[in-house]
Amino acid sequence: MAEKIAGAQEHRHDEHAHHVETFWSKYVFSTDHKMIAMQYMFTGMFMALIGGFFAYTFNMQMAFPGEPVPLWGGIVTPPQYNALITNHGAIMIFWVAMPVLIAAFGNFLIPLMIGCDDMVFPKINRLSYQIFFLSVLVLLSSFLVQKGGFGGAWTVYPPLSAKHEYSLTPMGSSLFVVAVALEFVAFLLGGINFVTTAMNSRAPGMKLYDIPMVVWMIVIASILFMASVGPLIAGAIMLFMDQNLGTHFYDPKAGGDPILWQHLFWFFGHPEVYVVLLPAIGITADVMCVFARKKLFAYRTVLYTVFATGVLSFTVWAHHQFIAGIDPRMAHVFTITTLLISIPIAEMMFVFIATLYGGDISLTTPMLWALSFIAEFLIGGVTGIFLGASGADIYFHDTYFVLAHFHYTFFPIAIIGVYAGVTFWYPKMFGKMMNDTLGKIHFWGTIIPFNCIFIPLFWLGLAGQHRRIYDFRNFPELAQYQPVRVFAASMLVTMLLFQLLFIFNFFWSLWRGKEAGPNPWKSNTLEWTTESPPGHGNWKTLPTVYRGPYEYNVPGRKDDYWPQNVPN
């Protein structure tokens, strides 16, 4: 009872509630975490359209080489082709997955799920988005400068990236490095805010094991990001200096080492996979518990497993470098750690299956996305084992097998996970329900073409098709597979067209959607205890927490759910 009184004293002061908001202060220079979340989400969705368009354009070139690509306005030249594949990868990871999964969901959910009114540092939060927005502008401008955008692959390996006479994009490659570095700064600022908020600003009564899984996952992901990105920031500074100031960090002729970049890049690059994976797993966990009406199986074990994954993720990076000339004894070590990390991930898969077992499952749109996340990510995980083994990787390296493998991890993360989250929290974000029928059509229209695109690519990779090739007709042994490329490209177009349905549903529901009410899914977590969308300050009286987030179907209760803020 004492706790409740303590919580009740935290009223918002009235003078905060009714100060005058202009368009600029409300939508552009807002410090409200929900508005910043929306800024990140819409910027991320905009960048997803660009990244998707790039994928369409270079796939059309692969399927119909040398023919003009509709909407692109002419044929795709080799430098353009390289710039398109490079920036498709970079955009999808740094400007779609990161801002939507970490920044948008982190900003929207953390304060609402732990029961406080905002982030601890709202102005730093705003600054984080502004720097991110600047990074978007720098990246977009890199396509427009003389000789076009950078085309040396998203991994930016020197010497190709370090010397303008090799990259042939003197401005583009520097702008690319600057854009990525700015993006890192934005997420460091945001991450510090997330971690500090979750550690210090939880509602009275919310203990560590009462925190919803998605909040845990975003916080752990932020810490992983913080701990892994530093060396790459240093490396990016060194690369920028190699490009523009005449240093020789990566130039073997002058005592430098190009492999150094690969170490710095992948020391970040591999934990980064888990940085974006964890929020998607967290979203899946929360969505599943709500629609299976069951407690999350082994909450604490999941958490310990995630810690283990986080630690292990720092010890696997050199599996990207098996053919870069590293010591074969080192390759053994990294093979072992890489195969080890599949254990905690597999454990999480089993935990999800155990959570579903015996539940009252309702197949709503968010639940379909969550279930498909498990199924599709499993394919990505299993094919990763072939690549983690250094012996097999020598043959698979840089083939379409690798490409299909990581699309089976990143697509479930950045697309399926995001759709699960957006369709689930849409009622909270906008106060309206999305249309479920359109949502399901969109789901099947995405999942089926997705598998049709990438399953054939595994096969092409096994047949020896290498990545980053402009025109496969130049390789007689690969030219015969042209029908497969045409099929994959047509499936890509199909999938992209189905995304228009989502955009339609998204905006149509804003206007015509059914009123959602505070808690349409009958969920336990705190964000559903306030109005939809939550007003300034989130609650009139900040909530107090009495139990964990997953108390569904508790015997002896009338309702099948038991919100965290209800005393008994």
Add this chain to the structure above:
Amino acid sequence: MRPIANTRSTAGIPTGRLAVWWVVASEIVIFGGLLASYVMQRLAHPEWTSQTAVTNVWIGGFNTFVLLTSSLSAVLAHQAAEHGDGKKAAKLLYYTCGGALTFICVKAYEWTHEISEGYTLSSNTFWSFYYTAAGIHALHVIAGGIIMLFVAADAKKNLELHRVELIGIYWHFVDIVWIFLFPLLYIAK
């Protein structure tokens, strides 16, 4: 207007201090990556000894002394702030800023000398690392000094005294980075 979130302290550590520790943690890995790269390269290139012999241990040593002393006044400023004496805290912070300024001036003299001798950023990889690592560190010194001026201006009016401790934590970190840089760039011959 400070959100209620900012006034809570579930973890038992004041929010500002917690955040500064996370800033320091993220900075440690930045410098960690840079220094690890340097050490790996250094081990692979024994011939760099002839280059490190050029750097002036006495100038580096003097700067080490200046920086450590400036940290002392940062600690004393924190102590004064704890006792609620904002004026004294501000004065001591200005001393620390003076240390930062001295450090930068000495550095400027040192670099001018080295560059005029023909040891530039692009001479070879040792000098690339030398100027990059010390340069990024110097940027941190400048940034810390500027922030400290703002904190001191507030502290003088007895406002936001907790920030004296926060900038102090950051300043000690900048100090410790130099403690690593000094032996790596100057002493190890």
